[in-house]
Amino acid sequence: MPIKFIKHILWLLAITQVQLYAQQDSQYTQYMYNTISINPGYAATRDAFGVFGMYRTQWIGLDGAPSTGLFAVEYPANDRVGLGLTFTSDKIGISQESTLSADFAYTIPVSEDYKLSFGVKGTLHLMSVEYSKLNLSSPTDVVFQDDILNRFSPNVGTGVYFYSHKFYTGISIPNILETKHYNHNDVESLAREKMHGYFITGYVFDVDADLLLKPALLTKAVSGTPLQVDVSMNALFKERFTLGVAYRWDAAVSGLAGFQIDKNWFIGYSYDAETTKMADYNSGTHEIFLRYEYQLFKKPEKILSPRFF
DSSP states (O other): OOHHHHHHHHHHHHHHHHHSSOOOOOOOTTGGGOGGGTOGGGTTTTSSEEEEEEEEEOSTTSTTOOEEEEEEEEEEOSSSEEEEEEEEEEEETTEEEEEEEEEEEEEEEOSSSOEEEEEEEEEEEEEEEOGGGSOOSOTTOGGGSSOEEEEEEEEEEEEEEEEOSSEEEEEEESOOSOBOOBOTTSOBOSOOBOOEEEEEEEEOEEEETTEEEEEEEEEEEETTSOOEEEEEEEEEETTTEEEEEEEETTTEEEEEEEEEOSSSEEEEEEEEEEOSGGGGGOOOEEEEEEEEEEOSSSOTTSOSOOOOO
8 A cells, every 4th residue: 555645544534524424532542641531520539739731643654643732720629629621732634623621520429438520511612624735636626615714613511420549430421512514615514523422440459558550441432433442551659650551442552651750740651553554654653741730628748649540
């Protein structure tokens, strides 16, 4: 298969999502550190003010490959209410989508060890598709006559998150509304942003005083595409270093690493290697994040959020 053809796949993906239903929510290998992006019920459940930044660059070596930048803030208003704000920028080929989301979560203690958090999310989307960047064989095609710049659409989402200090599970739909976009010629020309449903769960095992193990599962379901399943295993050593592996079913295998710099700062990195034929035409996917947390309502001598999720 010619390399030029493969490089054009990314441009075709942008066009395909214009005409079909390929638009997906942002994808993250290290979602376990950014759970608020898929489940609003998670907002501020770590009982700390948090600032989180992530950058993901996918399929290195392919022109127009997807890239995602994310910035999030979480704030525990009190022991029941959590707030969150997230900005995301997605680029693929000739298309770019920016989103700004606000989250509200309300937590109810259901026992001495377990809590149940209900969350809602409100999102503003801006999407642009610059057809003028394409080298078209049929430049007079009506579908590609006008660039689409900053097309606005709102959305709402919801989620439920059930957790203790060792176990968590949750279900969520971060974008409930199916958004349709049209160009100036009344041709249905942008992706229908389909509803995505998520299920997450994980458990932390105390192997000994210096080692914790956390197996985890994420599934994502969206109409018209196969069920996506991510399984992972992460280890925390001496409350300082994390190492892990992950597998995205029929898509990629990943390695993860993290380091707790001090009680406030944590940095993480992951690398995805494709398990499909696309592996012959790219150098994998890189993802890096930096998290800052500050305990607002607990005494300084207490350990900052000992939870491993």
